[in-house]
Amino acid sequence: MHNTVHFILQGKGGIGKTLVSTILAQWLAGKDERPLRCYDTDQENATFSRYKAMDVKHVPVMTDARNIDPKRFDALMIDLLEEEGNCVIDNGANTFSPLMGYLLENDCFDLLKESGRKVYIHTIVGGGDTLHDTAMGFVSTAKSTSVPLVLWENEHFGPLQSATGKVFTESQTYADNAARVCGRVVLSQRNADTFGADIKKMNIARLTANEVRESDKFNVMEKQRIKVVFRDLFEQLDNVQW
Secondary structure, eight states: SSSEEEEEESSSSSHHHHHHHHHHHHHHHSOOOOEEEEOOOSSSSOOGGGGGGGGEEEEEBBBEEEEEEBGGGHHHHHHHHHHOOOOEEEOGGHHHHHHHHHHTTTTHHHHHTTTTTTEEEEEEEOGGGGEEEEHHHHHHHHHHHOEEEEEEEGGEEEEEBTTTTOOOGGGGHHTTTTTGGGEEEEOOOOOOIIIIHHHHHHHHTTOOHHHHHHOOOSSSSHHHHHHHHHHHHHHHTSSSSS
């Protein structure tokens, strides 16, 4: 993996974009000798930038009047183009439309590819009550770009099934856009009292899996469960057709 740019894009808030960003960043960190560069464009809940171990750069695109200034995304693009290496960009719901509009209007995906970068969009589809909105977000992203998509299936909101019981990846909605998907990663719903509690503890502390392993704040079984989760996720990422 070298000179890849990963945008985490989904218009629905609270669906797990920062979680995906942190998982992806930890997987990418060991894939290239050059330092991984991470960016957080969320203007209200810049959670990704609070992970100190990842040295995330916050991108301020909101004016004093609390409006998003699309031109301020220029600084992000210049950063992406001026240095080599892998990059992860976490995007909040409040900047989804402005950033996507900016990227499309300025042909940024083509510019990145012309400069030798391989670009990917990571989009999340959630289960339960979030399925419809996130599925529509997946379709919108697939139809508006030609960039390879990595689909993250977030089971923490419930099964990815419609009211009729049809699984999302077996639906016509998915089939119509499946050719655009270069890989899928499932965020499996595990036991909430053990795995769920441990991942929540890790996320609240803004720690990476490596930091958890060295921490005295986690007992041996908490460390083991987090190891199991990340081993599964990293294996899935290894199987994506990058």
